[in-house]
Amino acid sequence: MSTGHAGVDTRGDSSAGARAYAHQFDSAEHQHGTAQLGMWVFIAQEILFFGGLFLAYTVYRFMYPEAFAQASRHLDIVLGGFNTVVLIGSSLTMAIAVHGAQLGKRWMQVIFLLLTIFLGCVFLGVKAIEYGHKFHEHLVPGPNFRFDGDAGHAQIFFSLYFVMTGLHALHMVIGIAILGVLVWQAARGAYGRAYYSPVELTGLYWHFVDIIWIFLFPLLYLIGRH
Amino acid sequence: MSVEAHSSDHIAPIKLYLAVFAALMALTATTIWVAFIDLGELNALAAVAIAVVKATLVILFFMHVKYSSKLTWLVVASGFLFLTILLALTMADVVSRGWLGTPGG
């Protein structure tokens, strides 16, 4: 573990504007590594945030395996599978955008950030279509819920389905908004070899959201298919 | 490739990203394929195992953890460790609740 300061007192040269890092840091390198650690700690808390939902899922699937299998068969495996491909694809474009930033290639960043936004929007669009189907089929929990079979337990499944995918989608909306700012900044040439922390950290966030979906897809769509 | 400012960051080649993406696609296909085979109890295990492998690929390569400091490993690991604690100790209750056969036991 590194000791924070490099041992050099930078306050001597208080040529304020020239400094490319905030006053509490010793160097741009120091600031960059600190920001990275901050994002990782944030992701650690995200794991536990979604973890509560995964616990609820595990408990109820253990209690009501049949109802969960029945309910899961009402999800559209084609749309879910398509969205999985789209989202993993967006992780690839995001990784390439970061790569572009690291090498200081401005247009590579912009193009791949835009691609990432596009794929994210496709995912959300497909998700919206799926939600629409569920409304028509009366599979949204609440007084209008209709289900042939174990309706009570199936309703728990759909409650979890909507909360888990809903929070996942909310994370994507936030991610897309941040990506939008990044595109604008990147086009202005704000990021290059010397400074690309925002692109990299947004990438970490985006990949994490992808990982959540990597678990949600088999757990929600692929039960009781055989 | 030399980069002046962030010498600590590893820059992975695009080829690697493409390879990881291909692996993730293959694993997605596998998980769908496996779901349609009747393995009994093992279906759930297979689904989770494949998802763990996919997540690990994303973490190691897309998120550069393979090239990151021990501290990053520690932060990621503690997130998953405490999630495991939450799952394991709660399931210890849920699984054994019926064992005594008494109401509320």
Add this chain to the structure above:
Amino acid sequence: MTSTNYINADYGIWSWLLTKDHKRIAILYLVSITLMFILGGFFALLIRLELLTPAGDLLAADTYNKMFTMHGIVMVFFFLIPSIPAVLGNFLVPMMIGARDLAFPRLNLASWYIYMAGAAFTLYAIFTGGVDTGWTFYTPYSTAAANTKVIPAALGIFITGFSSILTGLNFIVTIHRMRAPGLTWFRLPLFIWAHYATSIIFILGTPVIAITILLVAVERGFNFGIFDPKLGGDPVLFQHLFWFYSHPAVYIMVLPSMGVVSELITCFSRKTVFGYGFVAVSSMAIAVLGFLVWGHHLFVSGQSVYASMIFSVLSFLVAIPSAVKVFNWTATLYRGSIEFAAPLIYALGFIGLFTIGGLTGVFLATLGFDVHVHDTYFVVAHFHYIMVGGAMMGYLGGLHYWWPKISGRMYPEWPARIGAAIIFIGFNLTFFPQFLAGYLGMPRRYHMYPPEFQVLNVMSTAGATVLGIGYLLPLTYLLWSLRYGKAAPANPWRATGLEWQTPSPPPTDNFATTPFVTEEAYDYSSVPEAELV
């Protein structure tokens, strides 16, 4: 006092509301949580007045339910949890490690605004009818039966949770990345170790309560069935999720307090802490073990007895690092040249009260005994010994100790000593009778009780009055000292630690030059005698 410091560096309301200086943000928190403490104290006053007589004559049952609920919510989520970390931690973590600020100053300011937003929701719930679910929000009552303002109160707690998470994130990153050269991990003040351990709980525990309380709001608001027993939902699952955070939350309250006490004991006995490494590591052990014990809140909730046995054994383990601390503090005091300054009186009070609270915790972790006293005043007394006797004593002790640094003024010593003594006496008079009442079978959360418990309840209410007066004292003389107190020197206690090597109050950047640390913590031989006041 004419030199520029963080207080007089800038003027006007916006210089405070838009500040990124960790010291100013600490002051924002200090004011906010003090107001919340007064509100929570008001609810406590009404509870104690109602319980003066066995009949339910002051408050109707419904109103009483709201009073203990709002007392709990305000005190736990809006006072105790932010108390030491957000005020003293915010002020001192960067100073103690020789940094110019926290790693993310803007995030730090954001977390105060998030706290205020959460407080706004909760205050809205309180002033538009209140909540009556108990601070624990147990389902299905909270989701299906209660007809009070559950959703705004729940959202308030959800939002405030993120304030804690961001504070914890800032501390972890700052302690890893911002230490002055030479300040290795095992040279860190124990206050820092305690805050690092607390931050781990913030990061890994708080998100779970956030999602849980959000599920309650969703179930109530959208008729989603998640914990609803009518659909086959499991209310015990809610309790697992709730206590996975809320048990470690007790350590969020008491660990920072332990960090403060470590600083106070060593300074006022003028000896290095006995077994520094053990005290440091025991903070980490408490943080981690604290995550393995939550099931002891579910012994009578229909949790499997096998799980209960596991949780019971794991709960006993937390006693070990806690005892390590108490023994090491005692050994530190042994043959020290002790000065009974007000902060030390608080610290000694902490040790005594925490020991009682901790040991009764071991009782409660014992399956058979817990079944006997579950949901009685024994439990109420136990957790108040930890949360008020422990956390609150540490907070006040720390506030006095660092008051010269924070305000640049000395507090008046004798009123402070008397205040500390009154608080200690008042606290014990309030809560010790509750152990007895609970052991004899008086259940918690009722507004009336059988007449045979009246003597104990009158004692308790009398004690609460003394305690209330005790709390008014510091509030009064600390405000007084802002104008009339003696100007504080840089190091009034001849303490070690980097925060004392800079003027009181410190300049905005904390240090004129980044300190270079060459020695272990608490080496009193290096403190020059000349600084004696």
